Amino acid sequence: MSVANEAADPGKGKTKMDEGRVAKGVKPVAKTNSMYEQYQKIYPRSVSGLFRNIKWWVMGLLLTVFWVGPWIRWERAGAAPDQAIFIDLPGRKAYFFFIEIWPQEVYYLTGLLIIAAIALFYATALAGRVWCGFACFQTVFTDLFVWVERKIEGERNSRITLDQGKVNANKLGKKILKNGVWLAISLAVGIGFSLYFQPVPWEALAEIFTLKASAATYGAIAVVGGGCYVMAGFAREQVCIYMCPYARFQSAMMDEHSLIVTYEQWRGEPRGKYSKDADFSQRGHCVDCGLCVQVCPTGVDIREGTQIGCIGCGLCVDACATVMKRFNLPTDLITYDSVANQNARAEKKPEPTKLIRPRTILYTVVLVLVCGLMATSLLTRSRLEVNVLHERSPLFVPMSDGSIRNGYTFKILNMERTNNAFVLTTRGVEGATMEVLGVTERPVKEVLLPVEGDRVGSFRIYVSVPRASLHGPTSDLEFVLINKGTGESVDYDTLFAGPH
Ligand code: SF4
Numbered sequence: 062m063s064v065a066n067e068a069a070d071p072g073k074g075k076t077k078m079d080e081g082r083v084a085k086g087v088k089p090v091a092k093t094n095s096m097y098e099q100y101q102k103i104y105p106r107s108v109s110g111l112f113r114n115i116k117w118w119v120m121g122l123l124l125t126v127f128w129v130g131p132w133i134r135w136e137r138a139g140a141a142p143d144q145a146i147f148i149d150l151p152g153r154k155a156y157f158f159f160i161e162i163w164p165q166e167v168y169y170l171t172g173l174l175i176i177a178a179i180a181l182f183y184a185t186a187l188a189g190r191v192w193c194g195f196a197c198f199q200t201v202f203t204d205l206f207v208w209v210e211r212k213i214e215g216e217r218n219s220r221i222t223l224d225q226g227k228v229n230a231n232k233l234g235k236k237i238l239k240n241g242v243w244l245a246i247s248l249a250v251g252i253g254f255s256l257y258f259q260p261v262p263w264e265a266l267a268e269i270f271t272l273k274a275s276a277a278t279y280g281a282i283a284v285v286g287g288g289c290y291v292m293a294g295f296a297r298e299q300v301c302i303y304m305c306p307y308a309r310f311q312s313a314m315m316d317e318h319s320l321i322v323t324y325e326q327w328r329g330e331p332r333g334k335y336s337k338d339a340d341f342s343q344r345g346h347c348v349d350c351g352l353c354v355q356v357c358p359t360g361v362d363i364r365e366g367t368q369i370g371c372i373g374c375g376l377c378v379d380a381c382a383t384v385m386k387r388f389n390l391p392t393d394l395i396t397y398d399s400v401a402n403q404n405a406r407a408e409k410k411p412e413p414t415k416l417i418r419p420r421t422i423l424y425t426v427v428l429v430l431v432c433g434l435m436a437t438s439l440l441t442r443s444r445l446e447v448n449v450l451h452e453r454s455p456l457f458v459p460m461s462d463g464s465i466r467n468g469y470t471f472k473i474l475n476m477e478r479t480n481n482a483f484v485l486t487t488r489g490v491e492g493a494t495m496e497v498l499g500v501t502e503r504p505v506k507e508v509l510l511p512v513e514g515d516r517v518g519s520f521r522i523y524v525s526v527p528r529a530s531l532h533g534p535t536s537d538l539e540f541v542l543i544n545k546g547t548g549e550s551v552d553y554d555t556l557f558a559g560p561h
């Protein structure tokens with residue numbers, strides 16, 4: 062039965078569960094002495110319309126990006142991986158097209174998370190829970206799993222009947238098939254995720270299927286795939302209602318001009334069942350068909366007002382629009398609109414949606430600033446860095462010629478693809494000389510240190526200083542490193558220890 066036909070004859074084809082919901086518009090409360098309401102499984106009904114189409118498109122786009130991502134190649138010079146998006150855990154690096162992040166640059170990741178958070182707040186201020194309703198992975202995979210369920214077990218009423226019926230071959234077969242397809246999707250999700258951590262996806266796939274991959278890879282597939290199976294197959298709306306923290310504080314980002322899904326109470330009430338002689342000029346437009354509740358993936362009755370369970374997916378807007386068209390009534394009884402617009406329409410003074418307001422201006426400024434800072438920092442960042450570790454035991458060694466010697470572990474991060482030679486000198490302590498294990502044979506004031514491209518060069522350096530140059534237990538010592546080819550230089554301040 063179509064949505065519109067069911068609206069015209071709402072009692073037809075209803076299950077007991079529907080009766081409870083449709084008659085009162087609320088979930089039936091189980092007769093129990095328990096303090097807690099019994100969990101009611103949600104059986105979302107299919108619907109077509111603008112928001113449903115947008116959800117299909119967004120789902121298709123996001124799943125394509127997720128599964129295709131690891132296969133995109135990006136030529137990089139030298140021995141660097143050619144995978145456009147790659148997280149190299151053993152090498153402790155991350156690659157994203159032309160951007161390469163070393164462990165020392167993890168603050169870029171923080172910057173990225175800040176940008177994502179501001180963008181999310183911005184989207185919420187403009188269009189409410191648009192992320193939750195359309196792009197959140199929980200929504201996307203739940204949608205996909207419900208689609209599979211519908212294809213195998215049938216429309217909402219068939220699924221309810223199947224679940225309430227006795228176990229027989231038909232029920233068992235459908236449940237096994239459905240769970241098999243869910244598991245296959247979950248496996249594909251787990252494998253797709255693991256490919257982002259491996260440099261050559263086709264080799265990684267071959268290893269996975271011939272059981273030659275590492276235990277960590279199988280562990281990641283099990284955790285991510287298992288999570289997908291449980292969250293999208295069983296937990297579903299409970300993740301949004303009970304587990305997701307974002308739902309709790311997103312209202313702080315909204316105001317009366319943010320677009321949200323609402324029911325036009327002033328137009329819909331008093332609601333009543335449809336009858337052939339219904340005069341809609343004398344009653345509310347809601348025919349109490351319950352379709353808005355039946356299509357809702359979280360089981361919300363939006364006619365009761367804005368609720369935390371509403372993820373803003375707009376499916377009830379589609380459902381109600383179909384019903385309204387059937388009765389030649391204006392659509393938008395349930396609408397994706399701002400509260401301010403709704404109030405204006407109730408007073409017959411509709412206004413255009415106000416997109417530019419202090420809150421959105423603030424988010425725009427902050428977003429542009431943070432993006433600008435990140436871009437400038439990425440484009441101008443140095444590709445040379447040093448780390449110096451002063452030897453602690455012993456702090457210093459008095460030498461037979463009267464000088465004092467300190468040891469350092471000196472690391473040069475050559476973040477360029479080419480092999481480079483670096484000139485190292487010291488500043489700050491008069492008469493300091495250096496010996497580098499495996500590089501110099503006698504104390505020198507200046508030493509040339511070679512480091513391969515895209516590698517960390519580690520050197521053991523002994524600095525000796527005449528005792529007369531020291532005027533206390535510690536002196537400031539500065540290492541100066543210059544890339545011989547490019548002239549790029551970096552200084553590192555440390556201490557030179559001596560006797561009291
Ligand atoms: S709001 Fe629309 S879909 Fe929901 S019960 Fe009323 S008429 Fe039906």
Ligand code: SF4
Binds near residue numbers: 322357359371375377
């Ligand atoms: S009430 Fe409407 S917009 Fe909200 S979650 Fe349910 S179907 Fe989606």
